[in-house]
Amino acid sequence: MIKPDGVQRNLIGKIISRLEDKGLKLVAIKFLRLTKEQAAEHYREHAGKEFYERLISLITSAPVVAMVWEGKNAVFIVRKLMGATDPAQADAGSIRGLYGMSMGRNIIHGADSVDSARREISIYFRPEELVSYEKTLETWIYEEK
């Protein structure tokens, strides 16, 4: 998900390009403003933490881009492309490393496991909104099927 700060900073195109260029496949995308309920469900593991209210306030403050990307080890790969949670610690070439300055404005969210990806996808997308398709480029991205 490109968070409100990423959208406001005009980073939608750059972030999508990075994921596309890596070889990941876009299977769903939606531009929306999160409701309080969606935000609370999304970040339920952080309820009660010191930063929780600020996080919910930020994520519901303006539109986001919710996306589903597919690929081998996609969760791990997206986390690497995103960089560490704190942009000050993130690898310089990562999305957060390149574009972020502080923890509460770290541009992008990505699921940290396949289980959380499934859970988070279901908050924003109906199953039929995920598009299954072949890309001919795949034989040039993966050695094996």
Ligand code: UDP
């Ligand atoms: N966050 C924050 N302060 C903290 C920890 C987290 O503002 O001390 C915010 C930050 O935007 C982060 C989000 O809460 O992206 C969720 O935290 P998590 O530890 O799940 O990090 P992520 O998976 O996003 O890297």
